[in-house]
Amino acid sequence: MTVTVSASGLTLRYGGTAALDEVTLRLTEGVTGLLGPNGAGKTTLLRVLATAVPPDRGAFSVLGHDPSTTAGRQNVRRALGYLPQNPGFHPDFTAFEFVDYVAILKEMTDRGARHREVRRILDAVDLSEVRGRRIKRLSGGMRQRVALAAALVGDPGFLVLDEPTVGLDPEQRMRFRELIAQAGEGRTVLLSTHQTEDVAMLCHRVIVMAQGRLRFEGTPAELTAQAAGRVWSSAERDPAARAGWRTGLGTFRNVGDPPEGADLLEPTLEDGYLLTLDDASAEVAA
Ligand SMILES: Nc1ncnc2c1ncn2[C@@H]1O[C@H](COP(=O)(O)OP(=O)(O)OP(=O)(O)O)[C@@H](O)[C@H]1O
Numbered sequence: 001m002t003v004t005v006s007a008s009g010l011t012l013r014y015g016g017t018a019a020l021d022e023v024t025l026r027l028t029e030g031v032t033g034l035l036g037p038n039g040a041g042k043t044t045l046l047r048v049l050a051t052a053v054p055p056d057r058g059a060f061s062v063l064g065h066d067p068s069t070t071a072g073r074q075n076v077r078r079a080l081g082y083l084p085q086n087p088g089f090h091p092d093f094t095a096f097e098f099v100d101y102v103a104i105l106k107e108m109t110d111r112g113a114r115h116r117e118v119r120r121i122l123d124a125v126d127l128s129e130v131r132g133r134r135i136k137r138l139s140g141g142m143r144q145r146v147a148l149a150a151a152l153v154g155d156p157g158f159l160v161l162d163e164p165t166v167g168l169d170p171e172q173r174m175r176f177r178e179l180i181a182q183a184g185e186g187r188t189v190l191l192s193t194h195q196t197e198d199v200a201m202l203c204h205r206v207i208v209m210a211q212g213r214l215r216f217e218g219t220p221a222e223l224t225a226q227a228a229g230r231v232w233s234s235a236e237r238d239p240a241a242r243a244g245w246r247t248g249l250g251t252f253r254n255v256g257d258p259p260e261g262a263d264l265l266e267p268t269l270e271d272g273y274l275l276t277l278d279d280a281s282a283e284v285a286a
Pocket residue numbers: 014017018019036037038039040041042043044045
C-alpha cells in the first residue's frame with residue numbers, strides 16, 4: 001500500500017521529559033490505532049503531525065507535503081482534519097453554525113457551496129435533525145459527532161483523532177466507530193485511544209507508544225500474537241504472572257511467562273498490548 005504519511009526521528013522534549021523520542025513511522029490509507037498509557041506521547045505525536053507544534057528534531061511528510069517550509073505547512077493544514085482531545089466549542093453556537101464557522105476558517109468563501117458542504121457533513125455524521133440545536137443542549141455523543149464533522153470539513157486526506165471515544169457510553173461508542181470506519185475509506189486516519197476494542201474492531205494497523213517511543217507497529221493480529229503462549233488459566237493466581245485476575249468463571253487469567261504444562265488460553269489484543277508495555281518497561285528498567 002502507498003505510504004501517505006511518514007515520519008522519521010521525531011523528537012520533542014519538554015524540559016527533562018522526552019515526549020517524543022526518535023519516533024519513525026509510516027501510515028497508509030485506512031484507520032491506524034495509536035495505543036499507549038497516559039503520558040506516552042500520543043497527543044504530542046498527533047499535535048506534531050497536525051503542525052500544531054514543531055518537533056525539536058526529525059522530519060515528516062503528509063500526503064507529499066513537507067511541513068518544514070511555510071508553503072508546505074499550509075498545504076499540510078489544507079489536507080488535514082484534526083479532532084483534538086478537548087475540542088473547544090462555543091456552547092451558544094448551533095451544530096450548523098459551528099461547522100460552518102470551521103468551514104469559513106478553512107477558506108470556503110462561497111456561502112452557498114459552503115452551506116451545502118456543511119449540510120452534507122452533518123448528514124454523514126447523523127446530525128441533520130439537530131443541526132439547529134445549540135451545542136450546549138446536545139448529548140456528549142452528539143458533541144463528539146459535531147467535533148468529527150468539523151474535522152471532516154473540506155474532505156481532508158489525513159484525519160487525526162485524539163481519543164474521540166472517551167466518555168461515550170457503549171452504544172454511542174459503537175455509533176462513533178461506524179463513523180470512523182466510514183471516514184477511513186479512502187483516507188488516512190490516525191486514531192489515538194485507550195480502548196483496545198476500538199483498535200480490534202476498526203483498525204487495520206496499530207502503533208503502541210510508551211515513554212515517547214514507538215514500541216510496536218503492525219496489524220492488530222500481530223499485536224495479539226505478541227501474547228501467543230503467554231496467557232494461561234489457573235485455579236489460583238499464579239505468583240509468577242506479570243498480571244493476573246479472577247474471571248467470572250472463578251478461575252484466574254494470567255499473562256506473562258507460563259509454567260510448564262500451563263493451561264494456555266487464546267490471547268486477546270489487550271493481552272498483546274499489556275505484554276508489549278510490560279516488555280517495554282522491563283527493557284527500560286534493565
Ligand atoms: N505542553 C507541555 N508542557 C510540558 N510537558 C508536556 C506538555 N505536553 C506534554 N507534556 C509531557 O509530555 C509527555 C507526553 O504527554 P502526552 O500528552 O503527549 O501523552 P499522551 O500519551 O497523550 O497521554 P494521555 O493519554 O494522558 O493523553 C508527558 O510526560 C507530559 O507530561
